[in-house]
Amino acid sequence: MTRTEAFAGLRCTECEEPTDADGGRCPACGGPLDPVYDLDAVDAAEVAAGAVDCLLPDAAPPSAGEGRTPLVAAEGVADEVDVDECYLKDEGRNPTGSFVDRGMTLAVGAAAARDDPEPLALAAAGDAAQSLAAYAGRADLRSYGFVPARAPTPVKAMVNVHGGEMRVAGGRYPDAVAGLDDLADYTSIQEFDTPYRHEGAKTIAHEVAADLGGPPDAVVVPVGTGELLVGVAKGFRERVDLGLADAVPDLLAVQPAGCAPVVEAHDADATAVEPTAHPDTIAGELEIPDPAGGSLALRTLDRHGGAAVAVGDADLQEGAVAATSTTGVEVGPAGGAAAAAAWERAADLDGTVVLVVPNSGFKTADVLRSHLMGQGV
Numbered sequence: 001m002t003r004t005e006a007f008a009g010l011r012c013t014e015c016e017e018p019t020d021a022d023g024g025r026c027p028a029c030g031g032p033l034d035p036v037y038d039l040d041a042v043d044a045a046e047v048a049a050g051a052v053d054c055l056l057p058d059a060a061p062p063s064a065g066e067g068r069t070p071l072v073a074a075e076g077v078a079d080e081v082d083v084d085e086c087y088l089k090d091e092g093r094n095p096t097g098s099f100v101d102r103g104m105t106l107a108v109g110a111a112a113a114r115d116d117p118e119p120l121a122l123a124a125a126g127d128a129a130q131s132l133a134a135y136a137g138r139a140d141l142r143s144y145g146f147v148p149a150r151a152p153t154p155v156k157a158m159v160n161v162h163g164g165e166m167r168v169a170g171g172r173y174p175d176a177v178a179g180l181d182d183l184a185d186y187t188s189i190q191e192f193d194t195p196y197r198h199e200g201a202k203t204i205a206h207e208v209a210a211d212l213g214g215p216p217d218a219v220v221v222p223v224g225t226g227e228l229l230v231g232v233a234k235g236f237r238e239r240v241d242l243g244l245a246d247a248v249p250d251l252l253a254v255q256p257a258g259c260a261p262v263v264e265a266h267d268a269d270a271t272a273v274e275p276t277a278h279p280d281t282i283a284g285e286l287e288i289p290d291p292a293g294g295s296l297a298l299r300t301l302d303r304h305g306g307a308a309v310a311v312g313d314a315d316l317q318e319g320a321v322a323a324t325s326t327t328g329v330e331v332g333p334a335g336g337a338a339a340a341a342a343w344e345r346a347a348d349l350d351g352t353v354v355l356v357v358p359n360s361g362f363k364t365a366d367v368l369r370s371h372l373m374g375q376g377v
Contacts, residue, residue, distance in 0.1 A: 226293020
């Protein structure tokens, strides 16, 4: 890994101790690690303009052109929610169609710098397995993606097309995790086992603020593993630390009602999530019953006074269809959850609102088509 000038190393998010580890978890307490930077070595003017490579750990990751996705005006949603402006941050434009690419390039780049890292492996609801296969292929490394049988067919197909090995576990996401646990001698690219996946997600916040000329008033973030919320909040926080903004925008985390461990813990003022015993939602990418970043997501909401809401499957599907049909952006169930959350909490939103659309609706087109057919369309 070619370290950037500002990258100062890793620090534990639990015990807050710095570490010489090059990845993995904290050797002292097992907590997730987080990259830290010498902000004196950062050109704030460059960051203000959207050039955030200086605020990443690796100056030369195996990039496939991820990031710099468009911010698309959603006038219809703005009218429905009764806010001045609403935008969709369309992460479906990334190389494998999801925000995960932003962090995967960093995670794979860091792993490639180790001695004998192969194979790289993770368990995923879908998107992360496709992304790992793509970036491992660019780095000429072997990879394994463990996915549940219900992962979208296009995602499973592309894991193999990118050259990755795929193991399909019966059932749901926890079954994929169990399959990964049975694999010996691998480098984990699991969220929060690597400190770089959520780090890549922070670039979303920097791009949004650069495109708008400042941070929005509120950001709606779908939550699955927790890496997206944790990363986006960190990006906005860095802009405050650099003197580019006065405050982090209001954060609204959203999960499907059939699998909402972070929302339930937040509503109960808990510091840790209780796993969802019987997860059941059409939004497969958000069906993570025991998220690795659950505690960090709760801490993020608490730190910034954020809110959390659960939405039903019918509402998130309607949100996806409505946003897609009025903006041209292909919004899937996860992005639909963001739209549904904005409608649900419209009374609490004003000014400029950004909905993060985590992945492309093309991957789950059958889900949305079934929703329309159920309405007689």
